[in-house]
Amino acid sequence: MRALLAMVASAALAACATTGESLATDTGMDAIADDYVLLQLTIGEKESGYIDAYYGPDVVRNRAVSDAAGQSLPQLSARALALRDRAAGLLRTSGGERSLEQRRARFLVAQLTAAITRLQMLQGAKLSFQDEAQGLFGVRPETPALSSFDPVIAEVDRLVPGSGPLWQRVDAFKKQFDIPADRLKPVMDAAIAECRSRTLARIAMPAGERFELALVTDKPWSGYNYYQGDYHSKIEVNTDLPVRLDRAIDLGCHEGYPGHHVYNVLLERDLVKGRGWREYAVYPLYSPQSLIAEGSANYGIDLAFPGDDAVAFNTRVLAPLAGLPTADVARFVALNQMTEKLTSARYTVASRLLAGDITEAEAADLLQKYQLESPERAAQSIRFIKTYRSYIINYGLGQDMVRAHVEAAGANQEAKWRRMEQILSEPTLPEDLLAH
Incomplete structure (x- = not known):
């Protein structure tokens, strides 16, 4: 494979606030997953085309519509940061390095990093091509002469x-x-x-x-x-x-x-x-x-x-x-x-x-x-x-x-x-x- 990138680890950032009410009643991975789905669908209400596919319950989609009407982009960013912090906490306690549970937690952290990046862009942040790709897709491409x-x-x-x-x-x-x-x-x-x-x-x-x-x-x-x-x-x-x-x-x-x-x-x-x-x-x-x-x-x-x-x-x-x-x-x-x-x-x-x-x-x-x-x-x-x-x-x-x-x-x-x-x-x- 051509040496086109440097992989960037998805690290958790501490969140200063949380907004939005959790859909779940527990604090484990499934609760984070439920809140993740709601958050992503809510962002999708703010940007057409952000959601490529969804085939979960309609009640969650309807909840996202109402959440989007009452929350600003900065509030969604705070939700995403807090949720990533929760996922990163489970990342440290979810089994062996290559276990499916560990990979599940890593996936959620990486996907939330991308959501945070996209929300920054929707609020007007100007990122370089490489920084944007790194934030959204987890890779840093080369731009050859x-x-x-x-x-x-x-x-x-x-x-x-x-x-x-x-x-x-x-x-x-x-x-x-x-x-x-x-x-x-x-x-x-x-x-x-x-x-x-x-x-x-x-x-x-x-x-x-x-x-x-x-x-x-x-x-x-x-x-x-x-x-x-x-x-x-x-x-x-x-x-x-x-x-x-x-x-x-x-x-x-x-x-x-x-x-x-x-x-x-x-x-x-x-x-x-x-x-x-x-x-x-x-x-x-x-x-x-x-x-x-x-x-x-x-x-x-x-x-x-x-x-x-x-x-x-x-x-x-x-x-x-x-x-x-x-x-x-x-x-x-x-x-x-x-x-x-x-x-x-x-x-x-x-x-x-x-x-x-x-x-x-x-x-x-x-x-x-x-x-x-x-x-x-x-x-x-x-x-x-x-x-x-x-x-x-x-x-x-x-x-x-x-x-x-x-x-x-x-x-x-x-x-x-x-x-x-x-x-x-x-x-x-x-x-x-x-x-x-």
Whole structure:
């Protein structure tokens, strides 16, 4: 794994006051979990999109609505600080260092650290890109000099020779793999079905797990999984820009199997229902949980389609189904794999844009040069960056960390899948991925 980060331990801070009435009657871990869920839902009433998923009791959601109406952001910050202090106290008395109870307590402390950071941001705190990522997601990313990516750009230039700007050549080559709009639904259905088949051959899923697929527009992202609870997801694919052939497998794995859908299903089955850990019924987007979710979803693509499997499936099934040529599929996939080496250049561009060091126009130019994006796709990237800010690190850095942890199990595919399942079904934090 590239040396891209320094892990930051989540330490408890003493709280000067407490606000809000506890839902629970005892002072143990379950009481903290109940208060945690209420707090997160209350913050979610203050910021649209803060809660990615919730499938707990409606009475708690209703209580959050009333709490939010009567409490200010500073009061919520005080609640979060006090709750983190309580969780940290149990962290010192909750069993062995690697016990599930200890990991449960560590998870709550880390998630509350993120909530405190997000509340500071909502109150106007200006954090650097790296400090924001550290506070929200528990990692400190590097922002490499853009010139360090010039050798990769030179490699791509050799793969896609010709005249004109490199991004134009790359975009022109890739356009031949744009899936026609009237073929997108059957292609996505076929891709998701294959992702599901490969995953279920390795990971047992509960009976009745299911998803719905919807094609949508006017979104800052390319795909999204809205987990509904009861082992049910709604997967949306954005069609503002043409969806390219490689994205069918990518989205099928990332949003579905073994990605977000499987992650949420296993957490619900094993932790929420299996252990009664209700804190996992709420998923705040701006938290270390997102690095695990996005990193495992991205690595899951390679795990489900190792080696040349993606080339073979695209050539044999998806390209014909889409009515696309098959002669250059291998070259197309190879190009996409090469441009993945440019992923962390996006962090540098984002950090400079969010700090106000460059304009949106300058950021678009840099994304065209160092992400090889068309003006339209660069504009969509900027919209995502402005919306989700340092969240972008979870895809590349998270993938690197999950890959390193899983592949430390060795070359055996069964062993890799077992490690992946552990990540998805246990109280996993970014720092746990460093323990190989």
